[in-house]
Amino acid sequence: MSQTNDTAGRCPMGHGADPATADATEDARGERIVAEEGAQLDFESDMSYGDYLHLDQVLTAQHPLSPDHNEMLFIVQHQTSELWMKLMLHELRAAVASVAADELGAAFKMMARVSRIMEQLVHAWDVLATMTPSEYSAIRPYLAASSGFQSWQYRCIEFAMGNKNAAMLKPHAHRPDLLAQVEAASRAPSLYDESLRLLARRGLPVPADCLERDWTQPYVESAAVRDAWLVVYRDPKRHWDLYQLGEELTDLEDAFRLWRFRHLTTVQRIIGFKRGTGGTGGVSYLRKMLDTVLFPEVWALRTEL
Numbered sequence: 001m002s003q004t005n006d007t008a009g010r011c012p013m014g015h016g017a018d019p020a021t022a023d024a025t026e027d028a029r030g031e032r033i034v035a036e037e038g039a040q041l042d043f044e045s046d047m048s049y050g051d052y053l054h055l056d057q058v059l060t061a062q063h064p065l066s067p068d069h070n071e072m073l074f075i076v077q078h079q080t081s082e083l084w085m086k087l088m089l090h091e092l093r094a095a096v097a098s099v100a101a102d103e104l105g106a107a108f109k110m111m112a113r114v115s116r117i118m119e120q121l122v123h124a125w126d127v128l129a130t131m132t133p134s135e136y137s138a139i140r141p142y143l144a145a146s147s148g149f150q151s152w153q154y155r156c157i158e159f160a161m162g163n164k165n166a167a168m169l170k171p172h173a174h175r176p177d178l179l180a181q182v183e184a185a186s187r188a189p190s191l192y193d194e195s196l197r198l199l200a201r202r203g204l205p206v207p208a209d210c211l212e213r214d215w216t217q218p219y220v221e222s223a224a225v226r227d228a229w230l231v232v233y234r235d236p237k238r239h240w241d242l243y244q245l246g247e248e249l250t251d252l253e254d255a256f257r258l259w260r261f262r263h264l265t266t267v268q269r270i271i272g273f274k275r276g277t278g279g280t281g282g283v284s285y286l287r288k289m290l291d292t293v294l295f296p297e298v299w300a301l302r303t304e305l
């Protein structure tokens with residue numbers, strides 16, 4: 001039977017309306033909202049969103065080298081990680097300075113932010129894990145010897161957290177500007193070094209060789225430092241802010257460990273036991289890094305409590 005008027009066959013509630021009319025109505029609604037809300041639409045002489053964020057530079061910095069569709073994921077994942085690392089470093093440096101200046105409230109705020117960024121980066125591995133081994137193999141020849149191992153920001157973060165290692169300066173020798181930054185991070189007391197100096201200022205029995213030393217050298221675990229932390233943890237009410245400091249450090253290292261672990265498992269599912277582009281054994285190297293302990297005594301004290 002033929003339909004004789006223009007509503008025939010349509011839902012009386014208006015669902016399934018003529019698509020052209022529906023689009024026009026939606027357009028009109030969208031335009032009305034923009035007009036009603038007073039959004040600024042002319043940026044001839046004002047700074048816009050893209051101007052403020054320098055999006056022209058940020059969004060034209062992706063240059064795939066292979067013809068493979070999936071390389072964009074690989075690039076964006078690394079670049080966004082580096083941006084988050086930039087913020088982490090900014091917060092970590094300020095947190096170290098705040099602990100040194102006995103401004104613990106500010107330090108806790110920044111340390112909590114670094115932990116949340118790290119958690120965000122832990123979840124980011126889920127996106128990269130959508131890359132299959134064959135997809136990565138299509139990109140691999142174009143990466144040459146470039147690897148996250150050469151991330152100078154990551155090295156500065158590791159150093160600020162106390163994982164000093166002179167060998168990690170070498171990949172930056174060809175870039176004196178970056179080397180200077182990594183060297184500065186290596187020479188500076190870490191967040192943990194400053195935390196121990198704070199414990200000492202509060203009268204806790206931290207050994208003198210933890211208070212002034214060659215900060216470029218890796219921190220060595222000590223039973224005396226564990227005992228100093230134990231004084232705090234056995235009487236939290238009396239040492240509340242130091243107790244909170246211990247827990248913020250634990251949060252930070254916990255999140256860092258998760259990041260290392262997800263890196264390892266993501267790498268293993270993508271390249272198996274092949275060597276890394278940076279020249280290490282790959283998974284075997286990342287497994288060794290998983291054993292890194294940044295703040296050994298804040299973990300060790302728990303066994304003694």
Ligand code: HEM
Nearest residue numbers: 077078081147148149151154267276277278279280282289
């Ligand atoms: C398909 C993706 C990835 C693969 C196959 C991979 C593989 C590896 C391997 C094998 C290493 C050891 C060094 C080497 O020989 O290359 C490494 C180190 C590293 N990667 Fe990745 N990675 C991937 C993604 C990422 C992403 C997204 C980041 C974020 C920035 C990243 C950051 C790092 C860092 C910082 C190191 C140094 C770790 C350390 O020295 O403890 N990687 N990666």
